[in-house]
Amino acid sequence: MGIDFSRVIAKEIKLSELAEGCTLDDLRTATEESVDYLLRSITDLTDEQITFDPVDEGADDPYAEKSEERHIGWSVAHLIAHVTASSEEGAAFSSLLARGVPASERPRYETPWRDITTKEQCVQRLEESRRMRLAYLDTWPDQPFLDVYREMSPRFEEIVGKMNATGSFLLGLSHEVGHYEQIEEVIAQAKEV
Secondary structure, X not given: OOOOOHHHHOOOOOHHHHHOOOOHHHHHHHHHHHHHHHHHHHXXXXXXXXXXXXXXXXXXXXXXXXXXXXXXXXXXXXXXXXXXXXXXXXXXXXXXXXXXXXXXOOOOOXXXXXXXXXXXXXXXXXXXXXXXXXXXXXXXXXXXXXXXXOOOOHHHHHHHOOOXXXXXXXXXXXXXXXXXXXXXXXXXXXXHO
């Protein structure tokens, strides 16, 4: 991946500091690379493997729609629905901020993961997400407002820094990249069955 999130993950720098050195072309390239990586990851999976429910002893989703789903492992389909929603949310924020529009409401929609039951649907979701994210970048003006920031809680801002258009885009993308290891583990479990 062209953008190296390792220093952010290691808490050596804040995400806002990483954003300072990123261009619009960097964001486009990183989007392409991430979607391509996810597509390669699922290339040889069957529909059954896409929906396989893994064992995840540490599963704890306080935002689960149903209480009985709070501690379940996430399938590849679930993970793809989740990471694409996060990346699209970051891209939507970036579009608003780059055009000088302060933003606080979360512009998030997550495809219901139980509706994704085939590899073909995962591929469609990933390609749709690629198209949407790149389209959000196309809404940036030639001279983006990089001094307009997303409204966040003080605690969250302390962790990631002040999020302008670039930082907001990277926030979604870094969340996606942060799930790579989990996706690889779920795929490994699915292939063992």
